[in-house]
Amino acid sequence: MLPGSLTDAETDAIAEEQRFLDRAVARRDRLTEHLRDELEAAVADELGVARQRMLRRQHEELVRARDGLVFGRLDALDGTVRHVGRVGLRDEDETADPLLLDWRAPAARPFYTATAIDPQGQARRRHVRTAGAVVTGVNDEPLDGAGDTGLVGEGALLAALDERRTGRMSTAIATLQREQDDIVRAEATGPLIVQGGPGTGKTVVALHRVAYLLVTHRQMAEQAVLVLGPSARFLEYIGQVLPALGETAVVSATCDTLVPGVVVGREEDRAVSEIKGRALWQAVFDRYVGAMVPRARHLRLRWAGEDYVIGGAVVTQIVASATQGRSYHRARAVFAEQLHLVLAEAVAEQREAMLAAMEEGFEDILARVDRGLPGGHVGASASDVDGLLSEEEIEELRERIAEDAAIARFVEFWWPTREPAAALRELLSDPAALRRFAPELSPEEIAQVVADRAPVAADEAQVVADQALVVADKGPAPRAAAGTSTEAAGQAADADDPRGTGEPRPWAAGDIPLLDALADLLGESGPETPPPGGSVAEHARRQRGWVYGHVVVDEAQELSEMQWQMVLRRCPTRSITAVGDIDQAEASHRHTSWAQAVQATLGERWTAAELTICYRTPREVMALTGPVLERAGSHNTPPRAVRSAGIEPWELTVTPQTLLENAEQSVAALRQRWAGGTVGVVAPVSRVGALRVALPDVPVLTATQAKGLEWDATLVVDPQGIAAEPRGWNGLYVALTRCTQELGQLALAP
Numbered sequence: 144m145l146p147g148s149l150t151d152a153e154t155d156a157i158a159e160e161q162r163f164l165d166r167a168v169a170r171r172d173r174l175t176e177h178l179r180d181e182l183e184a185a186v187a188d189e190l191g192v193a194r195q196r197m198l199r200r201q202h203e204e205l206v207r208a209r210d211g212l213v214f215g216r217l218d219a220l221d222g223t224v225r226h227v228g229r230v231g232l233r234d235e236d237e238t239a240d241p242l243l244l245d246w247r248a249p250a251a252r253p254f255y256t257a258t259a260i261d262p263q264g265q266a267r268r269r270h271v272r273t274a275g276a277v278v279t280g281v282n283d284e285p286l287d288g289a290g291d292t293g294l295v296g297e298g299a300l301l302a303a304l305d306e307r308r309t310g311r312m313s314t315a316i317a318t319l320q321r322e323q324d325d326i327v328r329a330e331a332t333g334p335l336i337v338q339g340g341p342g343t344g345k346t347v348v349a350l351h352r353v354a355y356l357l358v359t360h361r362q363m364a365e366q367a368v369l370v371l372g373p374s375a376r377f378l379e380y381i382g383q384v385l386p387a388l389g390e391t392a393v394v395s396a397t398c399d400t401l402v403p404g405v406v407v408g409r410e411e412d413r414a415v416s417e418i419k420g421r422a423l424w425q426a427v428f429d430r431y432v433g434a435m436v437p438r439a440r441h442l443r444l445r446w447a448g449e450d451y452v453i454g455g456a457v458v459t460q461i462v463a464s465a466t467q468g469r470s471y472h473r474a475r476a477v478f479a480e481q482l483h484l485v486l487a488e489a490v491a492e493q494r495e496a497m498l499a500a501m502e503e504g505f506e507d508i509l510a511r512v513d514r515g516l517p518g519g520h521v522g523a524s525a526s527d528v529d530g531l532l533s534e535e536e537i538e539e540l541r542e543r544i545a546e547d548a549a550i551a552r553f554v555e556f557w558w559p560t561r562e563p564a565a566a567l568r569e570l571l572s573d574p575a576a577l578r579r580f581a582p583e584l585s586p587e588e589i590a591q592v593v594a595d596r597a598p599v600a601a602d603e604a605q606v607v608a609d610q611a612l613v614v615a616d617k618g619p620a621p622r623a624a625a626g627t628s629t630e631a632a633g634q635a636a637d638a639d640d641p642r643g644t645g646e647p648r649p650w651a652a653g654d655i656p657l658l659d660a661l662a663d664l665l666g667e668s669g670p671e672t673p674p675p676g677g678s679v680a681e682h683a684r685r686q687r688g689w690v691y692g693h694v695v696v697d698e699a700q701e702l703s704e705m706q707w708q709m710v711l712r713r714c715p716t717r718s719i720t721a722v723g724d725i726d727q728a729e730a731s732h733r734h735t736s737w738a739q740a741v742q743a744t745l746g747e748r749w750t751a752a753e754l755t756i757c758y759r760t761p762r763e764v765m766a767l768t769g770p771v772l773e774r775a776g777s778h779n780t781p782p783r784a785v786r787s788a789g790i791e792p793w794e795l796t797v798t799p800q801t802l803l804e805n806a807e808q809s810v811a812a813l814r815q816r817w818a819g820g821t822v823g824v825v826a827p828v829s830r831v832g833a834l835r836v837a838l839p840d841v842p843v844l845t846a847t848q849a850k851g852l853e854w855d856a857t858l859v860v861d862p863q864g865i866a867a868e869p870r871g872w873n874g875l876y877v878a879l880t881r882c883t884q885e886l887g888q889l890a891l892a893p
């Protein structure tokens with residue numbers, strides 16, 4: 144038989160699967176048409192709208208299910224045959240078994256988990272390869288106990304792994320492996336942290352889990368799922384996986400882009416980034432915001448030409464009840480409401496006192512009281528008054544007070560609204576305030592934080608540092624004195640830029656979680672009005688305080704404690720899947736284990752899972768990584784590579800003078816060898832600029848930027864230089880494990 148030609152059995156199997164695919168395609172088209180007709184019908188009520196939403200989702204899913212509609216088949220020991228596909232399809236006969244099983248359905252599970260040792264009632268698994276609506280091949284795997292490799296559908300898996308990379312991640316629903324499937328379908332009731340070495344399919348698992356959860360937990364689709372990745376480039380790389388799986392209720396972001404309207408505009412010093420990442424800031428902001436609440440004293444208010452004094456004890460009580468469990472702005476709003484009521488009652492009481500006086504003939508006083516009452520009582524005579532104010536009249540009076548501009552100015556002066564960005568800038572650039580609210584930080588650390596906010600020359604930086612050591616505690620920003628009056632309120636100054644530094648310095652990545660935490664404690668200063676229209680994902684993306692149904696964090700080892708807080712704030716139910724490799728951590732925090740990384744945020748309440756097989760990186764390359772991992776201080780076992788590429792990794796020693804020329808030649812050779820695929824270059828930060836100029840046609844990235852990405856071939860330039868960077872051995876581990884086929888290194892001669 145000629146190589147590549149098919150046996151009779153294979154030809155028959157392909158013909159058989161083609162007949163099934165034709166049937167499935169026809170059924171899908173009919174269902175799509177039917178749904179389109181239903182979607183055109185008018186809806187009358189809420190229930191109808193909800194139903195339309197569900198139908199629209201089904202319609203979109205069917206429309207997208209073009210490629211790989213059918214990819215698998217299970218033949219059970221009892222002779223039952225079931226096909227597995229991208230979506231589920233009902234049979235014409237609604238009472239019959241489904242024509243096609245959705246890959247997420249419980250009945251499809253043996254397709255991913257049955258092995259020769261544990262066949263789960265199955266006799267054979269078949270992978271069906273298709274191109275559009277044409278079956279191009281089949282891979283049969285008997286589950287009769289012979290030759291178990293531990294892999295599911297080995298032939299199909301290895302074929303998928305050997306394919307040229309396109310620069311975009313693709314779905315793996317046809318070849319998910321057992322340990323991956325266990326995680327995809329795991330309970331979603333609490334945080335799940337998945338540790339896996341490079342190429343073990345952490346991203347694959349995370350994304351397929353989203354698709355699984357959105358179908359099995361419908362309420363998650365109403366709340367949307369958040370996918371957090373390490374970089375915009377990474378999000379672009381994975382960007383087509385979820386839409387291909389039919390999922391649209393998903394927001395993808397990086398920690399830097401999570402706060403709407405705020406952008407990161409500069410790099411920050413690694414030491415400062417580490418300080419800003421510590422969990423202690425949560426307590427710092429509690430104190431800071433706590434001190435923003437005005438100290439209760441008696442208040443003097445003017446209403447309709449009369450002065451009213453609200454006693455200190457009453458103010459204390461209103462402030463205490465308003466702040467109970469509320470954000471700063473919410474408390475402020477409740478305080479204002481209470482103050483309006485107390486003032487209305489004071490006006491009523493004064494009227495009562497004056498009524499008593501009137502009996503003694505002071506009718507002019509009564510006229511003054513009436514000027515302050517609702518309903519145009521101005522000019523009323525004593526004969527209009529027949530007793531105390533009714534509850535409705537007091538309520539009407541309260542409403543007038545609440546609408547009064549001078550009273551609103553008074554409240555704003557005494558208990559000002561605070562803008563989170565300005566409040567954060569103020570705190571971070573004020574050594575005295577940091578000493579007061581962040582006593583956990585050493586004077587040197589305070590000096591570093593302050594220097595990071597203020598772009599000053601080197602010699603001036605020392606002055607700032609010295610100030611942090613000697614400046615006395617100045618207390619909180621100036622407040623209105625006791626007995627503040629409504630008139631004085633108009634003179635309140637804006638303290639957004641207390642140091643007069645002009646343009647505020649752009650935010651750095653470490654500022655974003657701080658801003659988020661502070662914004663959360665301050666709360667919304669106005670009523671939240673979600674913009675009309677748009678999908679659930681669009682709404683979620685626009686609102687900082689959106690609560691998601693589930694959050695997936697990829698490359699979770701990079702998250703600082705404050706970034707973890709930011710995740711928890713978006714998912715108070717803690718339905719979180721975090722995947723990462725603690726050995727690839729390069730961020731400024733110093734965590735070397737998951738327990739350490741999440742101690743301050745999740746404590747002990749999380750579940751661990753592990754992925755142990757490397758699908759991406761060939762055995763020959765993984766063999767190089769042992770010593771690197773050891774130098775990185777890892778306690779983990781490196782993953783077992785599933786395949787060999789048959790290509791030995793190579794290394795050239797070059798001089799600094801010939802480095803660029805050698806890089807050009809090496810990349811040209813790799814591009815030729817991997818024509819139709821992808822080549823990437825990883826280099827130390829200091830060499831990236833020159834390399835990008837010399838190699839304009841391939842991505843040249845630092846190890847941090849290369850995180851999560853892969854190419855058919857990788858050229859690692861100056862590996863020693865990468866290792867010498869902060870957390871460099873972890874970075875080198877990342878760099879070496881990006882290729883699916885060939886690794887080349889250009890080392891500098893010592």
Ligand SMILES: Nc1ncnc2c1ncn2[C@@H]1O[C@H](COP(=O)(O)OP(=O)(O)OP(=O)(O)O)[C@@H](O)[C@H]1O
Pocket residue numbers: 300303304312313315318319320323339340341342343344345346347348724758759850851852853880
């Ligand atoms: N079950 C699978 N079937 C087909 N391909 C797979 C499977 N699992 C993983 N892969 C492929 O292996 C490669 C690595 O997967 P992935 O990027 O998810 O790994 P990772 O653990 O996130 O790696 P890293 O830690 O390096 O970012 C990808 O090309 C992915 O498509």
